[in-house]
Amino acid sequence: MSAGEVRSTCAYCGVGCGVLLRPDGAGGLAVRGDPEHPANLGRLCSKGTNLGETVDLEDRLLHPVLNGTRVDWDTAIETLAARFRDTIAAHGPDSVAFYVSGQLLTEDYYLANKLMKGFIGSANIDTNSRLCMASTVAGHKRAFGTDTVPGTYEDLEEADLVVLTGSNLAWCHPVLFQRIAAAKAARPDMRVVVIDPRRTATCDLADLHLPLAPGSDVALFNGLLAAIQTGGAVNDAFLENVDGFDAALATARQSDLGLTALDPELLRQFFQLWVRTEKVVTVYSQGVNQSSSGSDKVNAILNCHLATGRIGRPGMGPFSVTGQPNAMGGREVGGLANTLACHMDIENPDHRQALRQFWDAEAMPEKQGLKAVDMFQAVGRGEIRAIWIIHTNPAVSMPDADAVKAALEGCDFVAVSDVTGQTDTARLAHLLLPATGWAEKSGTVTNSDRTISRQRAVLPAPGEARPDWWQLAEFGRRMGWAQAFDFTSPAEVFREYAALSSISGGFGLDFDISGLQDLSDADYDQMAPVRWPVTAGRKGGRFFGDGRFFTASGKAQMLALTPRPPQASTGKRYPFRLNTGRIRDQWHTMTRTGKSAKLSGHLAEPFLELHPADAKALKITPSALVTVTSPHGRSILRALITDRVQPGEVFAPMHWTGETAPSARIDALVAPVTDPVSGQPESKAAVAAVQRYDAGFYAFAVATQRFTPQADYWARARTAQGWRAEFAGSSLPEDWTAYACDLFQLDGGEMQILSDLRRGTFRAAFHREGRLQAALFVAPEPVAVMRDYIAGLAGTEAPQALAGRLGADQPDPGPVICSCFGVGVNTILTAIEDQGLMSVDAIGAALQAGTNCGSCRPELAELLARLPAREAAE
Ligand code: SF4
DSSP states (O other), X not given: OOTTOEEEEOSSSTTOOEEEEEEOSSSOEEEEEOTTOTTTTTOOOHHHHTGGGGOSOTTBOOSOEETTEEOOHHHHHHHHHHHHHHHHHHHOGGGEXXXXXXXXXXXXXXXXXXXXXXXXXXXXXXXXXXXXXXXXXXXXXXXXXXXXXXXXXHHHHHOSEEEEEXXXXXXXXXXXXXXXXXXXXHOTTOEEEEEOSSOOGGGGGOSEEEOOOTTOHHHHHHHHHHHHHHTTOOOHHHHTTEEOHHHHHHHHHTOOGGGGTOOHHHHHHHHHHHHHOSSEEEEEOHHHXXXXXXHHHHHHHHHHHHHHTOSSBTTBEEEEOOSSTTHHHHHHTTOSTTOOGGGOOTTOHHHHHHHHHHHTOSOOOSSOOOOHHHHHHHHHTTSOOEEEEESOOHHHHSSSHHHHHHHHHHOSEEEEEESBSOSTTGGGOSEEEEBOOGGGOOEEEEOTTSEEEEEOOOSOOOTTOBOHHHHHHHHHHHTTOTTTTOOOSHHHHHHHHHHHHHHHHHTTOSOOOGGGTTOOHHHHHHOOOEESOXXXXXXXXXXXXTSOOOSTTSSEEOOOOOOOOOSSOOOSSSOEEEEEEOOTTOOTTOTTGGGOHHHHTTSOSOEEEEOHHHHHHTTOOTTOEEEEEOSSOEXXXXXXXXXXXXXXXXXXXXXXXXXXXXXXXXXXXXOOOBOTTTOOBOTTOEEEEEEEOOOSEEEEEEESSOOOOOSSEEEEEEOSSSEEEEEEESSOOSOHHHHXXXXXXXXXXXXXXXXXXXXXXXXXXXXXXXXXXXEXXXXXXXXXXXXXXXXXXXXXXXTTGGGOSOOTTSOOOOSEEETTTXXXXXHHHHHHHHHTOOSHHHHHHHHOTTSSSOTTHHHHHHHHHHHHHHHHHO
């Protein structure tokens, strides 16, 4: 670390990479990977690398706002407390709720949980982590008696076989992917298997890809359990520590492997590899968790590791990777509606009593609260009348998102704490509370391998923004619990939390960080990453390899599991299985990554992946728009025709919102059905119909100022010089010139127009003082212009902007693949062909692509792999 740099943690995924931050003194930030952080050892992915582009103050919420009017903090918090107090007095404690987020720091989370479960007297606090890994929590608790990830990231490198199931690690946890890729490069005998209905970027590393039928994971892992037994890999000595083996095996033997729709030879190869390889790690993520049988899927995986004793030892074990930076911290502090703090149980009277005493709690619930889907349905029925939503955007991200939006519109009182007031959810709030952002707040987060890291404030809080821990503590004081919430710093909160964990340790539970309870403020400031537990006698390490579990019997539990299909069946009306997920360079609902021009350049528009055979049958051509409908909603998306998806299956990303592409809020199509144990929604197996959207016109526009098209479909993205948008509509405006002037809100300046109304084409460019302010391109079919080139013209002289392309001697670089160096796909393909490039490293040497964060390396590999087929096709 050099002078002026501050250690902190990346804001995004559950890998929890360490970053070194250097403020530039003008509100900006230089970011690089921390070589000493154990999660990333200096690596960063494209999102982490570009964190500095996301810290500007555009769209920031800088003052409390009550019913559209700016107010001071005193009025804001007093209103919040009064509304909650009055609602509880009139309707009881279960008439209020908190909906929080894996973006919260542990100290924030701890206070939110203490408020709701210790003083308000309800357990109606849930988190968007419910949408992410609640099935893992349930599966862990059923098998181990505790929600604990057994292993460490080093296991991924020490394994001889890494199975990645329901996890597009290359895009969603890129630095872990890079660690595995490096380990495989160093030990070519290492094997990687990817289990996923889609051929994702992660398959670049796969020796074997199993494109199983959606929802058939239990059948697959039941088949593996049976193969483990017939292959002689059962560990009889370890089974002394495990209950339920015989029943689990008997049920597994009855499973129909045909449900997986996998080639029997592929199955044989996978089973043989797994059975014969002692050091095996099974990594799983949302593809397993987001299912109406998610908990069973998790337990089917755990069964295999328990039967073989391949758990909690170097290079082996099941490994859930969390989606958010502090999803794990939220699990530890009891941020879910069905847990208490420090892995204690809400339904255990001894745990409740201990917590009551520790907190000197006024009112504690004796039963679980409402999980996310149930919570918003209760809001819709008017049973929850006041809700405080912190750092999350449920009007976009929840299943049946239109119903959630309507529920919030009808709610008596909605408070939202966030960094911006311009989210779909914040727009529905009665009270907006300005929160500090990632680089302005201080506390701790826990990553997927139990490592607790410090997040440090390096930028000043803008305007009147306040940290979440402060907002929650102040609310507690205003509610009349001054002593219990008399905190003046996150360090004080952390010390109380660490002290509480000694009670958990006293009950024989595994979550114990009491070794950190006496940290001074200076110690807390300097705290290095540390993996829990942290006690007088133990620091870090793995769990369960010693055969010790945390169930009542002290033994692990294997479960007899019968496969269940996704809850909704495809049929004549909705023939497609709709999968939703993330893309490489965006994060959740884009409130941060959407600010970065570099990140927005990778995939600038929402899309629907559709198999070529389905596209042909539906007469959908490349770049056409499609309408996607489900029993719950409707979207318009750009068709991306690819054999990465199977026939009958489609995939759409979950990032676009009412702010960025209103017709592409894909969670509006997802049914609010959940796993009966975990309450996690089935976000990867909705049903849908797809048809071509017959647009009357297609358009592409760029401008130096933000603009909002009025059209059936639009999608807007950041560029280095301003904004770009795709849009389309069924009915044509009467006057394109008037439409363009209205769209860009430009007065004066010089306008160039190229119009051929007979052909339905129109082009306009607006210059002021010799610089291009805006340009619009309209056509009756998807507009054929060089988008990245035009996007780069805004703000420049650009006398030939209306041409829409470079000169004949200057080829179109194509859509960006490498965000770091802005290298387009056509540039890469041309270099591969002209220079005979044979490897990703050779592409890097020629073009720099893939040589910084490395996030695009799987896509570069795919381009290389596909080239012979492309040549053959030509
Ligand atoms: Fe951040 Fe990327 Fe690391 Fe995840 S993998 S923590 S997004 S840098």
